Amino acid sequence: MQKRLILDGSLLDVTIRRLGQQLIENHQQFGQTVILGLQPRGVHLANRIHRYLEEQTGVQIPLGQLDSTFYRDDFRRRESPIRANSTNVPFIIEDKRVILIDDVLYTARSVRAALDAMIAFGRPRSVELLVLINRRYSRDLPIEPTYIGRSVNTLHSQRVLVEWQEQGAEKDQIWLIEKA
């Protein structure tokens, strides 16, 4: 299996800091801002960015986890169903500025489902999308990220593998691999 490293641990730290600074530039005091990490893997990135923002600004920013399994448009079309994860949104998103965070943006179908899932909790003032890896030229839907960690050109035969220490990986690494 061919494997190419896109980001290693130290570069990932730099990227997270840069994304954090961009958010601070746009949201300043974060008074009306909430962060939602998308299950299952976007939550790790959301946790790290959230931690960085709190360190830098000293402000407590509401952080939640959003699962979009029940909103997917490929239920009953897949070979086997996706197992649902927990949703935890213990705050009001009505009239808030929401930052959705995910690890990889590919066809944008899961972001579409996540937008539906989010709207079940209220009507936010605005929604931004932050992704660590943006796979270019592969969108099924007209959804583009507001903040990008890194853009990569990929083929449909490839897959982006994100390994987080939080998930038990030895170190943080992001790979581009050929599907078997």
Added chain:
Amino acid sequence: MQQQLSVKHLLGIKNISSEDIRLIFDTADNFKEVINRPIKKVPSLRDITIANVFFENSTRTRLSFELAEKRLSADVINFSSSNSSVKKGETLLDTVNNILAMKVDMVVMRHSSPGAPHFLSRHIKANIVNAGDGTHEHPTQALLDTFSIREKLGEVEGKKVVIIGDILHSRVALSNIFALQKLGAEVMVCGPNTLLPKYVRELGVKVELDVDKALQWCDVANVLRIQLERQQMKFFPSLREYSLYYGINKARLQKLDKQIVVMHPGPINRGVELSSDVADADNAIILDQVENGVAVRMAVLYLLAANK
């Protein structure tokens, strides 16, 4: 980790595995969060039509199923035998095939004959959920009962559960025995000898005739209703006498040296099997069972819909 149920129909607890039950519980956890949101609905089953076919009366189960189906955005049609062609002599298979000809994907069925959903599952393509077949099984009730025990006590494994009352006529009892045993709980049944089936010991459950001893033994007491409508002969002298010997009241619970959880699948005959002060006490989780019923049925329908 298992992603999918091992069965296409939920006919009974007997023929599903403990992994299936755990998958249903984990999925139900997520749906319980959904039904406590401001918008309690998800679009998962929006392309699915479900027929609720009830050949026997039901209020709670039917409402619970219908609510679960609507929370999942399924299209729902309801059928009850009291105002249908069944009265005109149509067979079960014909009735259901006619409903399926209208492009129905799933059938939730209650029937007074044990095995009716099993028979149907051999002849039709739609997924079938057994909502109670005679005195045989009532799988979703057992799932929501064990789910409620897991929620209240953390887990089911190792817990001691006594089922008290009319075991002979109860599909809830049989399904509960299977579900509790598959999850590793110890099960006892308790009731007057006439209401205990002859072969119940062969299921590996303890049998106790003295309700006070049973209560002292258990962590959870699941109290069943006396099903007068199924009793063709007298099984005990009078309701008053039953209540005296087997009714759960505050005085009985206060004699114990511990607090136990009290459950009831409803509808309660207050003053017969359960006194009001027990039914309304904090350690009674009867209304939690009803709430969990919707979440558990959502999980069952969702997981079965994936196994088309």
